[in-house]
Amino acid sequence: MLSQSEFDALPKVRMGRRELLAGLAAGTVFPFAATGCTAENPALGRRQLMLVSDDQIAQLSDQTWQAARQRERVSNDPALRRQADRVGSRIANASGMSQHAWEFVVFDSDEVNAWVLPNGKVGLYRGLMETTRNDDQLATVIGHEAGHVAGRHAQERASQQMAAGMATGLAAVALDQADVQNAGAWAGVLGAGLTFGVLLPYSRRHELEADRLGVDYMARANYRPSESVIFWQSMMDQSQRGAPPAFLSTHPSDQERMNALNSHIRSRGYA
Template sequence: MKLNFIMLSALIALTACSSSSTGRKQVMLFSESELDQMGASSFEEMKKTTPISVDKATNDFVQCVASAITKNVDKSVHQGDWEVVVFDSAQVNAFALPGGKIGVYTGILNVTENEDQLGAIIGHEVGHVIEHHSNERMSASKLQNMGMSAATTVAGLANVDNQELWMAGLGLGLQYGVIMPYGRSHESEADIVGQDLMARSGFEPQASIKLWQNMAALSASSGQSAPAEFMSTHPSNETRISQLQEHLVVSMKYYNAKNSPGCVKPAYIPPPTK
């Protein structure tokens, strides 16, 4: 009985509170000021531990694309200027943090062929911030820890046989049944929000589809075997491409080629110094 109450309470918590711009229910247990402070602190730490690119052409290109994107982000998301840093790393990655922080690794510039594809990347990452995904993920993790702690207490009171096995099964259920799908919904939402944002910023929204085709080709060429979508916090490349293609008819309404910022990708991106 108590266990059922706990699971019901968790379910209510995960389906209540506010909604994202796409209508998805959200739970956010932290204040925006807390998230901004965490984002700023994490960003400062990264700048201390990760080399920063000093190549002017590379920085100018990334700054140009990021500036075009952030101009179209509502001020309610972040007041003031966004800080954009190009990290000198082979990682094929980029990120955005609460508090107006954007990081782009030089490695991803070898996958993005032009300003439009980099606009898709930065639009996607900023989409996570717009939709408060960091707050949701931290809140989901907190709820998971609370649920596991309460379930452990219930199991002890009920003298459940094979308690360790039972708890391990519950943990897997929470991971694959709640946390991972939660992550996949964030990624899909950021794809769609990012596609609309890049279109409003003057970048061709079709480029988001080509970007993920490039990502799929990169994975295939490297011989990496991605886990089944059920076992992953990210949608498969095929799922992302399909969703972006389906949403293209919407994002194209926001696109005007005359608004292109004209950011020029350098012909040569220096390899990481380390």
């Protein structure tokens, strides 16, 4: 991993921000790859740019989680809490990511939303849980979030932001001081921005990868992958009837998602 001084010494890429991000995501921008800052992700079957370490991300994730629990009201509904733990533990076990201390907390809000931090902390809003019709559909949500963790999407996005020069100052402060005051800003990079009103969405590629991995975890946990199609379709229907649910605000909700999901389910032979 690069220190800030090493990062500053890297050769500058002369292209627009949009083109640089697209090039990084596609693996076509080579000055950073040449430094050895890419890593193979077996879950995705591709290499990723990694300029931040797992330890750095874990520390910032822990602080963000504590800040979220202080800012949000945690639900006392025993049925919702049992459901979150029941479904979440099965998905976590199926994912094989036992290195994380998984935690599933229900926030008492009508918001239809959920998010995950790279350390396995999952925030589920009452509004979203009440929207799901059964454990299988909740497994769709938690499986998708676990897919982001396995995909190391937060680390990759943070690295892309740093490499593009969009978050160099923020990274220097956060990585040097790692104080709670920076947790709100880092939450956007980590994918939990809705909690703090600072949202930097995952890319379409990340969302489709999380869908695919989530379906695999559902199947391993003996949930019905077919329910994932029903869930996402219901989210899309809500979006078409008015303002999109918060859970869809950063997600591809078009036919591409449904086509990719159905194709993966058929290719795996899931019922």
